[in-house]
Amino acid sequence: MAETINVTLKVWKQESTEHKGQIETIKADNIPTSASFLEMLDIVNETLIAEGKDVIHFDHDCREGICGACSLNINGVAHGIEQAVTTCQLHMRSFSNGDTIWIEPFRAKAFPVLKDLMVDRSAMDRVIQAGGFVDIRTGSAVDANSLPIEKELADAAFAAAACIGCGACVAACKNASAMLFVSAKAAHLNNLPQGQAEKKKRVLGMVAQMDAEGFGNCSNQYECEAVCPKEISVDNIAKLNRDYLSSSIKEGVQTI
Amino acid sequence: MMSSYKADSTVPHHQAPEGPLSDKWSKYKASAKLINPANKRKYKVIVVGSGLAGASASATLAELGYQVDCFCYQDSARRAHSIAAQGGINAAKNYQNDGDNVHRLFYDTIKGGDFRSREANVYRLAEISTQIIDQCVAQGVPFAREYGGLLANRSFGGAQVSRTFYAAGQTGQQLLIGAYQALSKEISKGGVTMHPRTEMLDIVKVDGHAKGIISRNLVTGEITRHAADTVILATGGYGNVFFLSTNAMGCNVTAALKAYKKGAYMANPCYTQIHPTCIPVSGDYQSKLTLMSESLRNDGRIWVPKKAEDCGKPAVEIAEEDRDYYLERKYPSFGNLCPRDIASRAAKEVCDEGRGVGASGLGVYLDFADSIARLGEDAIRARYGNLFQMYAKITGEDPYKSPMRIYPAVHYTMGGLWVDYNLMSNVPGLHVLGEANFSDHGANRLGASALMQGLADGYFVIPVTLGNYLADQKPGAVTTEHPEFAKAATENRERIEKILSIQGTRSVDSIHRELGLLMWDNCGMERTKEGLEEALAKIPEIRKSFWEDVRIPGHAGELNKELEKALRVADFIEFADVMCHDALNREESCGGHFRAEHQFTQADPEVQAGTTQEGEAKRRDDDFGYVAAWGYQGEGVQPSLNKEALVFEEVKPSIRSYQ
Numbered sequence A: 001m002a003e004t005i006n007v008t009l010k011v012w013k014q015e016s017t018e019h020k021g022q023i024e025t026i027k028a029d030n031i032p033t034s035a036s037f038l039e040m041l042d043i044v045n046e047t048l049i050a051e052g053k054d055v056i057h058f059d060h061d062c063r064e065g066i067c068g069a070c071s072l073n074i075n076g077v078a079h080g081i082e083q084a085v086t087t088c089q090l091h092m093r094s095f096s097n098g099d100t101i102w103i104e105p106f107r108a109k110a111f112p113v114l115k116d117l118m119v120d121r122s123a124m125d126r127v128i129q130a131g132g133f134v135d136i137r138t139g140s141a142v143d144a145n146s147l148p149i150e151k152e153l154a155d156a157a158f159a160a161a162a163c164i165g166c167g168a169c170v171a172a173c174k175n176a177s178a179m180l181f182v183s184a185k186a187a188h189l190n191n192l193p194q195g196q197a198e199k200k201k202r203v204l205g206m207v208a209q210m211d212a213e214g215f216g217n218c219s220n221q222y223e224c225e226a227v228c229p230k231e232i233s234v235d236n237i238a239k240l241n242r243d244y245l246s247s248s249i250k251e252g253v254q255t256i
Numbered sequence B: 001m002m003s004s005y006k007a008d009s010t011v012p013h014h015q016a017p018e019g020p021l022s023d024k025w026s027k028y029k030a031s032a033k034l035i036n037p038a039n040k041r042k043y044k045v046i047v048v049g050s051g052l053a054g055a056s057a058s059a060t061l062a063e064l065g066y067q068v069d070c071f072c073y074q075d076s077a078r079r080a081h082s083i084a085a086q087g088g089i090n091a092a093k094n095y096q097n098d099g100d101n102v103h104r105l106f107y108d109t110i111k112g113g114d115f116r117s118r119e120a121n122v123y124r125l126a127e128i129s130t131q132i133i134d135q136c137v138a139q140g141v142p143f144a145r146e147y148g149g150l151l152a153n154r155s156f157g158g159a160q161v162s163r164t165f166y167a168a169g170q171t172g173q174q175l176l177i178g179a180y181q182a183l184s185k186e187i188s189k190g191g192v193t194m195h196p197r198t199e200m201l202d203i204v205k206v207d208g209h210a211k212g213i214i215s216r217n218l219v220t221g222e223i224t225r226h227a228a229d230t231v232i233l234a235t236g237g238y239g240n241v242f243f244l245s246t247n248a249m250g251c252n253v254t255a256a257l258k259a260y261k262k263g264a265y266m267a268n269p270c271y272t273q274i275h276p277t278c279i280p281v282s283g284d285y286q287s288k289l290t291l292m293s294e295s296l297r298n299d300g301r302i303w304v305p306k307k308a309e310d311c312g313k314p315a316v317e318i319a320e321e322d323r324d325y326y327l328e329r330k331y332p333s334f335g336n337l338c339p340r341d342i343a344s345r346a347a348k349e350v351c352d353e354g355r356g357v358g359a360s361g362l363g364v365y366l367d368f369a370d371s372i373a374r375l376g377e378d379a380i381r382a383r384y385g386n387l388f389q390m391y392a393k394i395t396g397e398d399p400y401k402s403p404m405r406i407y408p409a410v411h412y413t414m415g416g417l418w419v420d421y422n423l424m425s426n427v428p429g430l431h432v433l434g435e436a437n438f439s440d441h442g443a444n445r446l447g448a449s450a451l452m453q454g455l456a457d458g459y460f461v462i463p464v465t466l467g468n469y470l471a472d473q474k475p476g477a478v479t480t481e482h483p484e485f486a487k488a489a490t491e492n493r494e495r496i497e498k499i500l501s502i503q504g505t506r507s508v509d510s511i512h513r514e515l516g517l518l519m520w521d522n523c524g525m526e527r528t529k530e531g532l533e534e535a536l537a538k539i540p541e542i543r544k545s546f547w548e549d550v551r552i553p554g555h556a557g558e559l560n561k562e563l564e565k566a567l568r569v570a571d572f573i574e575f576a577d578v579m580c581h582d583a584l585n586r587e588e589s590c591g592g593h594f595r596a597e598h599q600f601t602q603a604d605p606e607v608q609a610g611t612t613q614e615g616e617a618k619r620r621d622d623d624f625g626y627v628a629a630w631g632y633q634g635e636g637v638q639p640s641l642n643k644e645a646l647v648f649e650e651v652k653p654s655i656r657s658y659q
Helices: A037-050 A122-129 A151-161 A168-172 A179-190 A199-212 A223-227 A235-251 B021-031 B052-064 B102-112 B119-139 B171-189 B254-261 B294-298 B326-330 B340-355 B369-375 B377-395 B450-470 B483-502 B508-523 B529-549 B561-585
Strands: A004-013 A022-032 A072-074 A100-105 A113-115 B044-048 B067-071 B192-195 B198-206 B209-217 B223-227 B230-233 B272-278 B301-305 B364-367 B404-413 B430-432 B626-631 B640-645
Touching: A022 A037, A037 B508, A122 A179, A122 A199, A122 B171, A151 A179, A151 B171, A168 A179, A168 A223, A179 A199, A179 A223, A179 A235, A199 A235, B021 B102, B021 B119, B021 B450, B044 B052, B044 B209, B052 B067, B052 B171, B052 B192, B052 B450, B067 B198, B102 B119, B119 B171, B119 B450, B171 B192, B171 B450, B198 B223, B198 B254, B198 B483, B198 B561, B209 B230, B209 B483, B223 B483, B230 B254, B230 B450, B254 B430, B254 B561, B272 B294, B272 B340, B294 B377, B301 B326, B301 B340, B326 B340, B340 B364, B340 B404, B369 B377, B430 B450, B483 B529, B483 B561, B508 B529, B508 B561, B529 B561, B561 B626
Parallel strands: A004 A100, B044 B067, B044 B230, B067 B192, B230 B430
Antiparallel strands: A004 A022, A072 A100, B198 B209, B209 B223, B272 B404, B301 B364, B364 B404, B626 B640
16 A cells, blocks of 8 residues: 655744744654645644644635745755745655655745744735736727747746745745846836736836835845746846846836 | 426516517617616625636626625635636637537526526626637737637537637636636726625515625634615636536535525526546545546557456456446447546446446446557547646546546536526525526537637626616615624624534534535435435534534634535525435436436337436426426425426427437
C-alpha cells in the first residue's frame, strides 16, 4: 500500500493580526507520500481536531495551481522547493522520512497576517484597481477580428497574463517588492493595442499604488522569477521601468 | 408508474416573448422596461459571487449606474472557480467559414443537453455568444491567435465546426481576469463595493420579494445585514455535494439552498456531469480531483486487466492478450472516443467488477504506448506535453513509460435554481446567473459552453432584464431596519452558536466524506430506484450525526475555517435530499442522469435498426419532457414537484446519436 513518512512541522501560529505569533512544533506521522502538501495539512488538522485543539489555518481553494489562493513559505521558499508549482501542487514525495519542515506565511509589510498562515493580499487588488484594466464599457466593442494583433505581441501579452496573483514574488523578495506582479499586469495590457490608450495612466497609477501599499523597491535579485509558479519573466520588470520613465516624462512628474 | 410527488403551486410563466425563436430576444429588448440614468443610481443591487457571471454582472450593472455590492468568499474576486476552466468558450462567429451560425450553435447546445432545456433561453445564449468574444477581446483577453494576427479556433466535443475560442489551457483564467479587471475598474470608480472574504448566510425576503442578504465576515465573524432593491445569485454549482469533485474546495450550495428554503424552486438538481478523464483518487486523505483534458482520448487507449488478480501487477507486465480494451470491445465504432457519459459509466462498471487499477482499485489505464510506438515520443510530447507533466507532478509517475491511470469525476452541475427568461426565480427580485441556475444546458453541458453562459448572463442578459423588475420597485424602499433582517440575522447567529455548541467527536470533513460517498455510490454515474431510496433513508442519519456529533474548534467571532466548512456541509446535507428526490422521480435516462432501469437494450427496435446502441440513455419524452421545479416543504418533509412543460417549437427531440 501507499508509502508513508513521518515529518516534524515547525508551523507559524498566530491568532490574529493583532496578536503576536510564534513557531509551534507539530508531529505529522504516517503521511502518505502521494498526498499533496495541503492534504498533509488536512491530515494534521484532523488529528488536531480529534485532540480538541484548533486547526492550522491556511489559504487554499482550487488545489490545482490556478486560483492563486495557496501561499506558504516552505523551508524558506515561497511555494516550496519544486520549480513552477504552487503549494497545492507540491507533493509529500518531495520530502523524506524524518524531515523537519518549516511552514510560514508569505511575509511582507503589505501582507498582514490574518491568522496562522493566512495573509491579507488585498493590496494586490488595489494595485489592479489603480489601472490594471482597459476602460471599455460592455456593449461598445467592435468585432473581435477587426484588429489583427501580431502573434508575438499576443503571445507576450498572454505569457504575462498567466500571473495568478498569488504573491509569491513579494514573499520571495528581500525588499517585499511587488514589481513582478505589477509588471506582469502592465506587460499584459501594454503589449496589446487595446491597452495603448491608457498606458501612461495605467503605469503611473499602478506604480503609485504599489508604493502606497508599502511594497518595497526592486533591486534586481530575481528571486521573484525563481519562485513564480507561472514562470513570469523578469523582462517584464525592465519593460515596466521603461514604460514608467517614458510615462513620467510625458506626465512631467519627478522620477526617482 | 406515476410519481408520488405532489405539486404545491404552478411554475410561473417563463416570460419569453411570443414569436419566432430568432426574433424573441430582439423583441424583448425592444419592449423591455427602462430606468432613466438619473434613477438608476438610486437602486441598490446585491451580487453574490464574483466568477464569470457575478463579476461580469457587477461590472456591467455598475457601468449602467446601479449601486452594486458584490460578495465573494475568496480573498479576491479573481480567485472564483471559473478560473480553473481549461478548454475554451464557444461562439457562433463563423470566423472559420465552416458553416457555423447562431442556429447551429443553438441546435448543438439543445441536442447536447438531451432536449431538456428551454428553447428560448438557449437560442438567446447562442445569439449573444458572438458579442462575448468582441467584449473580451476589447478588454485585452489574450485569446490564441494565428500568424496573421486573427483569432484562432479549435473544435470541441459535440460540434462539427471549429467555434471554440481559447487561451492555451487557461481560457477560464483569462476570461475571469478580464471580468475581474472590468470589476476592478468599477470598484475604482465607486460603482461597486467589493466584499471579499464574506459569505452569504441567508436571503432576506420582505413582502415576498428578495430584498437583501445576511452575510458573515470570514475574518472577524461579524454578521451583517445588507438591504438592496434586488438580489442576484451567481454562486456556481453544487458538485461538492459529492465531497470529491473537480470543484474548488470552497465551492458550495449554501446560497442556492437558502434561496430554495425561502421559496425559490430548485430545478433538475439530479443533472450532474461526470467527466471521464480525471486523475483517480489516491487515498482516503484525498481532497479534490484534477481534470485531465479529454483530448488525451484521441491518442490514448483505455484498458483494464481481464483478470482481477492481475490488477496489482505493473501495467507493462500484463500481456496484450490479458488486457481488456473495453471501450473498443463494447463500442467498436466509437472506441475510446465514445461520449463522456458512456466512457464514465463503462469505467465504473469495470472497477465495480474488481478490475480497477491503482492502490484504490478505482482507476483504468489510459495507455499511450501504441501512439508513442507509432508517432514517436516527441510527437506525443508536442501534443500533450503539459498534460503529461501535470500528471507526473501529481502522481509521481512517468506517463511516457507506464500508462496513465484515470477515473471519472464530478465536474459540473446543470441543475440549479429555476429562472424565467428574465433570469428571475419564482421569488420576485431574486435573480440567478451562471452555473447556479438551471437554464441553458438541459441534462448535459457541452464542452466550452459554461464560460459562454456565465458571461452571456452577466454581461448581456441581466443588464437588460433587471430593468423589468426594478421599474416597478421604489428604490430604497426596504432598509435593514425592517424586522425581517433582524429575524434572519438572529436565526443565523443562533444556528452558528448551535453548531459550535455540539462539540461532539466527528470532524466536518469526515461527515462531508460520508455524505459524498453515499451520493457518489447512489446518485452518481448510475442511479437506481433502490439506490436512491437507500440514500434518502441514510441522509437523515448523516444529518443527525452532523447535528449531534460534529466538533468545531474555536469560536464564532474569529477566522474559523472549520466553522465555514460546517455551515456549508450542513447545507449540502439538506441539498442531497432534494437531489435524490429529483433523481428518484425522473424515471428516465437523459444526459448526465442515468437510471439503470432506463437504457436501450438489444430488445429495442432502435438498437436493432442501428439508430442507437445498447446501454445508451433512454429518454421518455412523453412522461418527462418537463423541468422538475422542486418546492421546499420543511426539514425532512418530501418536497413538492412543480412542472414546467418543455415546448419545442423549433427542434424536434430525437435520439442523441453519435454514429
